[in-house]
Amino acid sequence: SYVLTQPPSVSVAPGKTARITCGGNNIGSKSVHWYQQKPGQAPVVVIYDDSDRPSGIPERFSGSNSGNTATLTISRVEAGDEADYHCQVWDTSDHYVFGTGTKVTVL
């Protein structure tokens, strides 16, 4: 089965940059999507197809994907960015695969 590995937690000071990684075998060959999930709420797409932003998502959110690692970058972090972030890909065997999730804490 295809496995996506994320760090359990990332801490960042307001105004700084947070980088959340998503590791998978040759993930660079897949399209990676990122979801933000605030406590008690349903997930929301913040990045799709590696680096595209849905309408309404701030430009502070960006994504990249190469080799065995995809990265979600949040620039100029705000208190409201505190949430869990999940990466997701499509795999021909396992269909939709989610990462283990990363909790972002704003210090």
Place this chain on the structure above:
Amino acid sequence: EVQLVESGGGLVQPGGSLRLSCTASGFTFSRNAMSWVRQAPGKGLEWVSSISGSGGTTYYADSVMGHYADSVKGRFTISRDNSKNTLFVQMNSLRAEDTAVYYCAKNLATGGDDIFDIWGQGTMVTVSS
């Protein structure tokens, strides 16, 4: 407004059954594939099943975090009633490991593949004696 509203969750004993529903509004339901995604308490998201817009094609998770014994395949059945804009999942032979919030999600085809662009608020399923 595009909206998904789940219902049918609750407490069920191990080995029991439950049927979840998801009522959609604000978009052409029959034109979109739909999915169920679950989240165990304190855990990450896990895809459960998807169904095409016509209902003719279904997909199920074959394993849970690499554990094939925990698969929902053969125990869960996804279906839809396009005349009522409603998605279902029939869950049989429930186990404690199936305890989770179950989300209904709308699939959206992108340049790469599908994303889950709209989610319901979730319904809690607890399997316990």
